[in-house]
Structures are given as structure tokens and as C-alpha cells.
Amino acid sequence: MIEITGLTKSHRGKPAIQDVTFSAAPGRVTGFLGPNGAGKSSTLRILLGLDRAGAGTALIGGRPYRELCHPLRTVGSLLEGSGAHRSRTARAHLSWVARSNGIPLSRVEEVLEETGLAHAARKRVGTFSLGMGQRLGMAAALLGRPEVLVLDEPVNGLDPDGIRWIRHLLRSHAADGHTVLLSSHLMSEMAETADDLVVISAGRVVTAGPLAEVTAGYPSLEAAFFALTTGSLS
Numbered sequence: 078m079i080e081i082t083g084l085t086k087s088h089r090g091k092p093a094i095q096d097v098t099f100s101a102a103p104g105r106v107t108g109f110l111g112p113n114g115a116g117k118s119s120t121l122r123i124l125l126g127l128d129r130a131g132a133g134t135a136l137i138g139g140r141p142y143r144e145l146c147h148p149l150r151t152v153g154s155l156l157e158g159s160g161a162h163r164s165r166t167a168r169a170h171l172s173w174v175a176r177s178n179g180i181p182l183s184r185v186e187e188v189l190e191e192t193g194l195a196h197a198a199r200k201r202v203g204t205f206s207l208g209m210g211q212r213l214g215m216a217a218a219l220l221g222r223p224e225v226l227v228l229d230e231p232v233n234g235l236d237p238d239g240i241r242w243i244r245h246l247l248r249s250h251a252a253d254g255h256t257v258l259l260s261s262h263l264m265s266e267m268a269e270t271a272d273d274l275v276v277i278s279a280g281r282v283v284t285a286g287p288l289a290e291v292t293a294g295y296p297s298l299e300a301a302f303f304a305l306t307t308g309s310l311s
């Protein structure tokens with residue numbers, strides 16, 4: 078369960094997010110949708126303990142990220158890039174992440190297989206394509222068999238096969254009773270993958286609820302999105 082309440086953050090006096098409140102429930106894929114600069118990354122960075130909120134709380138399973146004992150065993154995340162050092166091999170990177178979180182090294186081979194990177198395990202991360210980097214980021218996110226996944230634009234750079242793979246993975250993670258929060262600006266992808274939607278625009282949540290409710294009365298998610306966000310763009 079992810080619970081975000083009254084989250085507010087400013088960068089150099091300029092509000093990035095204001096009073097952001099929503100939750101992401103177990104067994105559901107929650108889509109976090111908004112135009113560029115709407116505040117998605119600011120929200121996710123606070124949720125993942127990478128930034129501090131000016132006000133409000135962001136809890137994962139009832140606790141702020143910084144209070145989690147073995148964070149990667151509770152929440153797997155993918156933000157921009159895999160975070161791996163270019164000179165490391167994929168296997169070395171994942172082994173390092175596993176060791177630092179008390180995760181058995183046997184998981185490394187499993188996630189390499191699961192993410193289609195087994196053939197590239199000994200390649201240096203610096204030689205990876207954007208799509209392979211995303212797969213490596215997903216591999217690290219899955220290492221600790223986390224209850225919660227938080228993913229910022231995970232299909233960036235993936236080919237159609239990779240996009241289908243991610244969609245399937247997220248759906249099955251949710252079907253297992255886990256919580257998935259997925260940020261994207263790709264509406265067709267969202268419409269296919271999300272159960273619930275949170276739409277953010279200009280730093281504020283403009284609507285949240287089941288996909289069918291958010292899009293009710295509109296011909297498509299895209300139509301709903303523009304109707305909901307255009308009015309509030311500054």
C-alpha cells in the first residue's frame with residue numbers, strides 16, 4: 078500500500094507539488110499520469126526517500142522510505158536510468174545491489190533471466206542500449222521480491238516486445254496482490270495497464286479513481302486527460 082497525504086514541495090521558492098494526496102492499493106496497477114513538469118518525479122522522489130517534502134507524508138506499507146530496514150525487499154523502484162556504473166557488468170551491478178540489501182545472490186541469475194538480460198550478464202553497462210538499461214533497472218527493482226513497485230516511465234526506450242513484457246510483468250505483479258505505481262505520459266500504455274489512475278497537472282491532483290470512472294463520459298483516456306489537464310495548466 079502506498080499512501081501519499083498532503084505532499085507539498087517547492088524548488089527555489091517555486092511550488093513543484095501542492096497538497097498531493099492519493100493512494101495506490103495492493104492488487105492494483107495505479108497509473109500516475111501527467112504532462113511534463115506536472116510533478117510526477119517530484120512526488121516519486123519524495124516517496125523513495127531521495128528528496129524531502131516541505132509538508133505532508135508519503136508512506137509505503139505505513140512507513141516512510143527512510144524507516145524501511147531493507148528497502149529493496151519492500152519496494153522496487155525504477156527512476157531515470159539504471160543507476161549502474163558504466164564500467165560494471167550487469168551481473169556485477171546486480172550482485173552489488175543484492176549484497177547491500179541482504180538479498181541472496183541466487184536472485185541475480187533469476188532476475189537476469191526474468192528481464193531477458195541473461196545473454197548480456199557479462200557485458201559492461203556502458204555498452205547497453207536504452208532499452209537494455211531499462212531492463213537492468215527493472216532487474217534491480219525485482220531483486221528483493223518487493224511487495225511494492227514504483228516505476229517512473231518504465232517503457233522509455235523499449236521496443237514493442239519490451240513494452241508488452243513490462244505490461245505483462247506489472248499486471249502479474251498486481252495479480253499476485255502486490256502494489257504497482259507507474260508513472261507515464263503515454264496514454265495508450267496507461268489505458269492498457271492501469272486499474273486506477275491519478276492525474277496530476279501543475280503540481281496538483283486533478284482526479285483519482287478507477288480508470289473506468291476517470292474516463293466516464295469521454296471517448297478515450299486521451300480525451301479525458303486533455304479535458305482534465307488543459308484547464309489547470311499554468
Ligand SMILES: Nc1ncnc2c1ncn2[C@@H]1O[C@H](COP(=O)(O)OP(=O)(O)OP(=O)(O)O)[C@@H](O)[C@H]1O
Pocket residue numbers: 088089092093094111112113114115116117118119120262
Ligand atoms: N531539482 C529541481 N530544481 C528546480 N526545479 C525543479 C527541480 N525538480 C523539479 N523541478 C520543477 O518542479 C516542477 C515539477 O517537475 P517534475 O520533474 O516533478 O515533473 P514531472 O511530472 O516528473 O515531469 P517530467 O515528465 O517532465 O519529468 C517543474 O516545474 C520542474 O521544473
